[in-house]
Amino acid sequence: MVTSVCLVLLSVSIYGPQYGWTDPRTTIFLVVGLILTVVFLYWESKAKEPILPLYLFKNHTFSLTSALGAVIGAGMFGAIVMLPLYFQVVKGYSATSAGLKLIPLMLGIVTTSIFSGKMISKHGHYKRYPIMGTAIMTVGILLMTRLQIDTPYWQISIYAIMVGAGLGLSMQTIVIALQNAVDFKDMGVATSSNTFFRSLGSVFGTAIFGSILTNRVGHYLASNFADLAKTDPKALDGFDMSQLGGITSSTAVLKTLPPVIQHTALEAFVSSFHVVFYAAAPITALGLLLALMLRETPLRTTQDYAAAREEAAGESLG
Incomplete structure (x- = not known):
């Protein structure tokens, strides 16, 4: 394995x-x-x-939450990885500053995780939260396609909070649904398997979105500079077009470019980020469909856990 x-x-x-x-x-x-x-x-x-007991996949909730975890992982890291890149490349922030700019996203995750946990404990219903979470996350990612070079931070923060809120409503809730649906003896392996599938989804999501970004940056750089050569040929006087390759491999080159050329290159990056977010939105929308298919069963009580412990103790003594 x-x-x-x-x-x-x-x-x-x-x-x-x-x-x-x-x-x-x-x-x-x-x-x-x-x-x-x-x-x-x-x-x-x-x-x-x-x-990994394969009979677990016969459990509807286990199979569904595993797929949902992978989808959420892909969407989560699509946002968490791409937003810092946007801050670094387009806004010119350092790596540390770009990371700190993600605080609104983390606040969204923490706040709604606590909220959903308390509501589930109080009312005993959990299905509504991954549905709301994946829907909010999809809208938040779609709103990120509105990001431009001059988008103010407060506006970006709203989008980030929405994505974080969606993640907070979804991530832990599907674990609760999973643990509530499997036998007590399988709870450990089922929970760890769900975490594994979510991590696997995040790796695939990061790789796919990274490839899309790299591919589109090259495309838009060539397209934007071709348009600039037609509309304002003088802007490219003295500029070595071979430097375009250096931009894709090291964004530090951007700071050394003349303003007009720098703006043209940044527009290429912004357009590329739009494509990535457009690609991420259907994935989180798929998560919404999976969440709608989730079956809700009554939550186990403290007595259920006590009975399971007594049964396990009896088996070990026997």
């Missing part, structure tokens, strides 16, 4: 974005990783004490 996951992650997060998705290293690592995954699943189906 470890080998298969590592090979797939190397292919998706390193070789694919760096060398291209058709590069032999990318395809070989991905194919071998997938083959080993199939071998692992076959091995697990025969094992007496499997690491």
Whole structure:
């Protein structure tokens, strides 16, 4: 399992974005990783004490929350990774400042996580929260397509709070739904599996969105500078067009460019971020559809947990 996951992650997060998705290293690592995954699943189906019991996937809630966790992971890291890049590249902030600018997003996560937890404890209903969360997160990501070079921070903060609020309503709630649906003996492996699928989704999401950003930046840089050459040829006097390649590999080059050229390059980055957010929105919208399919069952009580502990103690003594 470890080998298969590592090979797939190397292919998706390193070789694919760096060398291209058709590069032999990318395809070989991905194919071998997938083959080993199939071998692992076959091995697990025969094992007496499997690491990941495959019968869990017959549980509707486990399968659904695993998929939902992966979707939320992809959408979460799409926002968390791309927003700091926007702050660094477009706004010119340092890495530390860009990270601090994410505080509104974190506040959204913390606030709604606490709120949803208290409401679930009080009323016993949990299905509504991932539905609201994925819907709010989708709207927040779509609003991020409105970001421009001169967008004020307060406006960005509102969008970030919305995404964070959606994440806070969704992430822990699906864990509650999962733990409420599986047997007590499977609760540990089911919870850790959900975290694993969410992490896997975040890796794939980051790799996909990063590849989209890199591809679109190159496209928009070429397009924007071609338009600039037609509308204002004098603006490019003395500018070496070969520097465009340096912009995509090191954004520090932007600070050395003349104002008109710098603005044109920043517009290319902004347009590229728009494409990334447009790509992320359908993924979180898929999360909304999955949340709507979630089955709500009555929450277990303290007596249920006490009975399970007594049963486990009896089995160990027996």
